[in-house]
Amino acid sequence: MAFEALSQKLDAIFKKLRGKGKLSESDVKEAMREIRLALLEADVNYKVVKDFISKVTERAIGHEVMESLTPGQQVIKIVYDELTNLMGSKETKLNLKGNPAVIMLVGLQGSGKTTTAGKLGNYLSKMGRRPLLVAADIYRPAAIKQLHVVGDKVKVPVFSMGERKPVEIARASVEHAFRHGNDVIILDTAGRLHIDEELMEELKEIKSAVDPCEILLVVDSMTGQDAVNVAESFHSKLELTGLILTKLDGDTRGGAALSIKAVTGCPIKFVGMGEKLDDLEQFYPDRMASRILGMGDVLSLIEKATQNIDIKKAKELEERIRKEQFDLNDFLDQLKQVRKMGSLDQIFSMIPGFSPQKMQGLDFNEKELVKVEAIINSMTKEERRNPSIINGSRRKRIAMGSGTTVQDVNKLLKQFEQMKKLMKQLSEMEKSHKKGRFRIPFFNF
Template identity: 50%
Template sequence: MFDALAERLEDAWKKLRGQDKISQSNIQEALKEVRRALISADVNLQVVKGFVAEVEKKALGAEVISGVNPGQQFIKIVYDELVKVMGESNIPLAKASTPPTVILMAGLQGTGKTTATAKLALFLRKEKRTCLMVATDVYRPAAIDQLITLGQQIEVPVFEMGTDADPVEIARLGVEKAKELGVDTVIIDTAGRLQIDQDMMGELARIKATVKPDDTLLVVDAMTGQEAATLTHTFHEQIGITGAILTKLDGDTRGGAALSVRQVSGQPIKFVGVGEKVEALQPFYPERMASRILNMGDVLTLVEKAQEELDLSDVEKMQSKILQAQFDFNDFLKQMRLLKNMGSLGGLLKLIPGMGKLSGSDIAKGETELKRTESMINSMTKEERANPDLLASSPGRRRRIAKGSGHSESDVSNLIKNFTRMRAMMKQMGQGGMPAMPGMPGMGGMPGMGGMMPGMGGNAAPGFRGYSGGGAKKAKKKTKKKKGFGDL
């Protein structure tokens, strides 16, 4: 996502290379590139005009900062304006003073509304909130069945009355059922249409009047670009919404929706869908999204992803093993599986500063290398996994693993050599070097990196300093809000 926008914005920075300060004359070409980049990303034209005007005003009025070149200063100004356009801060879900909190989900057909309902329920469940999903879409074939299936998958109950009942009555009784069960949040999935029509809006208005939701969220498809912002504006005018969920942000989207929704509709984006899995829903943080757009990564989101998968006791054991250089292939395999649970390799790398420019072929090579590594480790005996030194001194063992995994003996030898080197590096980091990220030893030691992923080298990404400390499923630690602007 945003790859094309990021590339075009880089052309703007190039216009200021070699300049000693920002001036009226040298900034015009850079501003033209910014304008082209935003229009190509399908950002609303009025938003583009306002954005460029604000950037120009701030750039020309900016005081020269010692040690910061004009290009860096211009990036900082664009970053600040991107954050402002997208809403400046995360807007959390409403929470009723007297349970249950009622959340009404709206949207057109095909935007992923029913899936977003389940994703939101799972997100809230992870936040220790109990949920009930209510199925009021009696028109779309199998909509109710889809919600029931998703509910079973995430272990959240679904209230439904079949396809013959009145959607307004289903919603009302669903809220009553939630009170009876004692759950604190009700999420109502409403019917969508292929396009906005009066019947749809009328039914939605009646449901809203009946259940009096604390939050009314419009689910919009990010791939529709600025049309998503127009849709949000229309729904807000006719129904009154409190926020949006932007889906399919992991697809071939140009970013226009994320940059237009708040400005055009006046309503905040509260969540973004970043994949098809039920876990793939993230709160929307404008400052983090701006960092991704500018290819600066998003370390806070990376840490949060790791926190969801890590167990505190595992972290402590792993840190002890790292300090004593006892990290073995079982631990390595566990880290690889942790990565898989956190999402695609390409998606994770884009969260690391400096890694956003990796080509698709480099990422594909890395994913292939991960599979090769896993197959070789799976061909080892329990004794060999627990004691990697056995393999360094036994050609026969390496030969057997090569045959069992379908790879060459030199592949196995390289794996062992890289693993031994990585283990030594991890020990050094644990004794006072760059802190290692629990569950992801440094970044030079991440499976597939540190010389094991073609084209990526063995050093950590510039500016990335890992994450040392707590954070676990049962003992979460709040992350501090990121301040400043990268390393500028």
């Protein structure tokens, strides 16, 4: 998960601050030096870091912090505020004016434009819009075919005209959308391995021909500062209206997300958080700042759960957890439902107080789920209801019956206990929320 290393370093810095009853100016400056280094190691633009540290320091050595009974907490709150401001203060929604509204996706080859076009089409369909994907990349081998495959998967129509000129395809797509009732056009334009004049001229022609309401740059967040440089170049030529960061779920230091708005002035509108075609999230600066600082992101978690979890089953499960009846049958069912929400690392990052490190080993892909299901199906009804009775001989029998190893069975039972803890905490959070007491604990880490 992006920002993982940065989050760990900031948490260690803040622990030192919280441990002090009063803060001196030298304490604050020492913390700022450590934060500066952590941000630079996360590949945040050095000018952005300099400005950020200056703002935080100015506020942190003020009277309000120095005289506070909880100065460490006040500094954390200031860092949170400034991180949020750095990434844009508040979310920037799509501009969908026009009949049809035209969204033009641009970027370098390999940034994930075609997949992102499908994700965006899927997102808009769920909003009740009628999008049309347009294959305007005639250069990359199989790009047109790929867009058709992606469109079929998300049940969004695709318009293509083979290898006709991209500007002709773009114009024709507007007429096609108007005739067929599509109210949003998503243009998947061509990219290059690097920025060149020919690419930019073609994109300018398309812009002039269809007058898009949005020109969104798709950038790979794993390229770090290169992503910022690419954004600057595209913005100077095309006047971008926003950005979509892909692969933010990957092993990236996250510097692009923290730098790109400050450097280009263009808001981040969406982030790609996985490989599935529904792994596209609207970007909320405050929620991302909260995740970076280990405060969780309960609002996004609730939204994901609402979209993916069977409400009837969830109520039944809540009752079983409350009565401490959560068993291995529930465990398997929950794994299947939770997998729809994304990777468990992502989900943990949204829960206040949780981190992937605290729940190491609790992650599943589709192949793992098959193995888990085989192991649970090899158990007796009593073993599923009460796993504590599963001794050494039972584990051997279960492993043999499921075609797995005793180590696999042991691993599953350990994961079950971890999931029980997670379910109990989520249940307690939900009860607090219903009573009107729940809030994101900015200071209670």
